[in-house]
Amino acid sequence: GAVVSQHPSRVICKSGTSVKIECRSLDFQATTMFWYRQFPKQSLMLMATSNEGSKATYEQGVEKDKFLINHASLTLSTLTVTSAHPEDSSFYICSARVDGNYGYTFGSGTRLTVV
Amino acid sequence: GDSVTQMEGPVTLSEEAFLTINCTYTATGYPSLFWYVQYPGEGLQLLLKATKADDKGSNKGFEATYRKETTSFHLEKGSVQVSDSAVYFCALRLNTGNQFYFGTGTSLTVIP
Numbered sequence: 001g002a003v004v005s006q007h008p009s010r011v012i013c014k015s016g017t018s019v020k021i022e023c024r025s026l027d028f029q030a031t032t033m034f035w036y037r038q039f040p041k042q043s044l045m046l047m048a049t050s051n052e053g054s055k056a057t058y059e060q061g062v063e064k065d066k067f068l069i070n071h072a073s074l075t076l077s078t079l080t081v082t083s084a085h086p087e088d089s090s091f092y093i094c095s096a097r098v099d100g101n102y103g104y105t106f107g108s109g110t111r112l113t114v115v
Numbered sequence: 116g117d118s119v120t121q122m123e124g125p126v127t128l129s130e131e132a133f134l135t136i137n138c139t140y141t142a143t144g145y146p147s148l149f150w151y152v153q154y155p156g157e158g159l160q161l162l163l164k165a166t167k168a169d170d171k172g173s174n175k176g177f178e179a180t181y182r183k184e185t186t187s188f189h190l191e192k193g194s195v196q197v198s199d200s201a202v203y204f205c206a207l208r209l210n211t212g213n214q215f216y217f218g219t220g221t222s223l224t225v226i227p
Contacts, residue, residue, distance in 0.1 A: 004158060034213065043119065044204065044217035093159070097213060104215070106151070106159035 002028045002098040006107025013084055013114055021079045021110045023094035029074035030096035034104075035067075038091040047092075050077050084114040117142050121205045121218025128195055128225050136190040136221050138179075138205035146207040148172075148181050148188040149215070153202045162190075162203070166210075195225045 003026045013019050023033060032051050038044045048064075050056040050071035058064045066088075068080040077096075081088055093109040122137040140146065147166045151159040163172030168183035177192045188205060205218040 006158070009156065032213065034215075036215075036217075038217075038220075041123075041219060043219050044215075046214050049213065095159075095215070103161060104213075108156060108158040109153075 002096070002105045004030070004094060004096050004105050004107040006094055006110060008110060009108060010111045011113070013112070015085055015114055016083055018080055018082045019084055019112060021081075021092055021094075021112075023077050023079075023096070023107050025075045025096050028096075028098055030077070030098075031074065032097045033071060033077040034095040034097075035069060035077075035079050036093045036095065038093070044091075044093065047079075081112065084112070086114045088112065089114045117144075117146070117207065117209065117216045119205050119207055119216050119218040122221055123219065125222040125224060128223070130197055130225055130227050131194045132225075134190070134192040134195045134199075134223070136203055136205070136223070138188045138190065138218060140186050140188065140205075140207050140216075142186075142207055142209065144209045144211060146209050148179070149206040149208070150177070150179055150188070150190050151204040151206060151217075153204065153220075155201070159204060195223070197225045197227055199223060200225050 005024045035047045036044045047062045048056045048058045050069045056069035071077040094107040118141045149164045150162040152162045163174040165172040165181035171180045179190045202220045202222050204220045206215045
């Protein structure tokens, strides 16, 4: 079936540094990818939608200059958290829409801790 | 707006116990409803879904029925196993869009 590989699974970084999270579709082409995040005791919330070769669409309240999304190929989307701060500590997970009857597939998530 | 409210965990059960995880939703349109499961170190996997009222989704012994009158989609399993230990997410997606609305997730631990 369709698989999305997400890396890293866990990352700890210092405040003020940038962190890049990658999501790769392993056996299909992902025209559209979605980035979600989950703060403690809250729901997974959609941050942005990325389409290959075009600018991402961000949900209300998500800073596009802070969360840089690049979807330069049909198999790779990246989320870069720039100048990370402790309040960015969260669980980030990507998802891709799969054509046909496969629906949507999700990565394994990245636990980001900013210290 | 559209949202999902899910029973908070964590939930700890003995093997072969009955499981219910409650899920209710609010939707402005006509949603499809889902249960996703996340095993340790893995991605969210679709467990079951229902696309219209009164549909019952089932998989691996788990069941959930789309109840429009109570706006609910409770997950049940008659006899849980240790291998069912995971985090379970209830979600909805409007049939007009791509966005999922998730609950907070419920962590289930099944002890032998």
